[in-house]
Amino acid sequence: MNYFVTGIDTDSGKTLVSALLCEALEADYWKPVQAGLPKDSDTVKSLLSNKKTVIHPEAYLLHTPASPHAAARIDGVNITLEHFTLPATDNRLVIEGAGGCLVPLNDRDFVIDLAARFRSEIILVADLYLGSINHTLLTCEALAARKLPVKGIIFNGESNPESERIILQHSGLRCLLRIAKENRIDPTTLSKYSDQLRSTLL
Numbered sequence: 158m159n160y161f162v163t164g165i166d167t168d169s170g171k172t173l174v175s176a177l178l179c180e181a182l183e184a185d186y187w188k189p190v191q192a193g194l195p196k197d198s199d200t201v202k203s204l205l206s207n208k209k210t211v212i213h214p215e216a217y218l219l220h221t222p223a224s225p226h227a228a229a230r231i232d233g234v235n236i237t238l239e240h241f242t243l244p245a246t247d248n249r250l251v252i253e254g255a256g257g258c259l260v261p262l263n264d265r266d267f268v269i270d271l272a273a274r275f276r277s278e279i280i281l282v283a284d285l286y287l288g289s290i291n292h293t294l295l296t297c298e299a300l301a302a303r304k305l306p307v308k309g310i311i312f313n314g315e316s317n318p319e320s321e322r323i324i325l326q327h328s329g330l331r332c333l334l335r336i337a338k339e340n341r342i343d344p345t346t347l348s349k350y351s352d353q354l355r356s357t358l359l
């Protein structure tokens with residue numbers, strides 16, 4: 158089973174969580190669609206300490222930091238679901254989406270359609286800004302409507318226990334990890350959380 162990391166919005170912390178999962182499980186990493194720089198693949202590489210993780214090349218590397226459908230149009234590229242094939246590996250694979258789950262790849266398909274294509278289990282990253290309860294529960298509804306399996310939620314950043322409580326109550330999902338708002342995101346920060354995440358997932 159591979160994991161597909163989605164978030165309630167762009168900048169929710171998917172790259173941080175993907176790196177944590179890779180470190181915790183010594184899993185491979187793949188960002189199928191990268192729009193703009195820096196590449197999340199490079200960020201993940203800079204955060205990992207383990208020697209086993211392989212970082213697989215993006216299927217689409219687009220120049221503009223924008224929604225993939227728009228970034229692709231600017232580059233004169235047509236994104237198709239059929240073009241995406243899982244990287245060949247015997248290792249576990251962590252796949253990172255782009256933005257939130259209903260971010261368009263083209264005029265028909267969404268980022269979250271990749272999770273169905275790859276038969277992934279979803280890990281949902283939620284950061285608890287004002288407005289995030291609504292964004293998180295809408296995301297949960299979109300995942301449930303597609304009957305996608307969700308492993309659980311990771312809460313990232315400023316803590317908000319009441320938001321967490323009500324999100325977990327309504328979604329029925331499990332909290333896999335809480336990541337505090339950190340002063341630095343570096344390999345030391347990662348090692349603080351990876352043991353905890355490993356024991357939750359195994």
Ligand SMILES: Nc1ncnc2c1ncn2[C@@H]1O[C@H](COP(=O)(O)OP(=O)(O)OP(=O)(O)O)[C@@H](O)[C@H]1O
Nearest residue numbers: 167168169170171172173255256314337338339342
């Ligand atoms: N818990 C945290 N503490 C401090 N900074 C954080 C935390 N989580 C994320 N960040 C920072 O917030 C920014 C956005 O996080 P990240 O790149 O992981 O988002 P993302 O969901 O992957 O965005 P994208 O949609 O572009 O892939 C980064 O600069 C990251 O280092």
Ligand SMILES: C[C@H](N)[C@H](N)CCCCCC(=O)O
Nearest residue numbers: 167192222223224255256260
């Ligand atoms: C460029 C950015 N960092 C992400 N890769 C893509 C975010 C797309 C968001 C689209 C939207 O929901 O309006």
Ligand SMILES: [Mg+2]
Nearest residue numbers: 171172197253
């Ligand atoms: Mg990212």
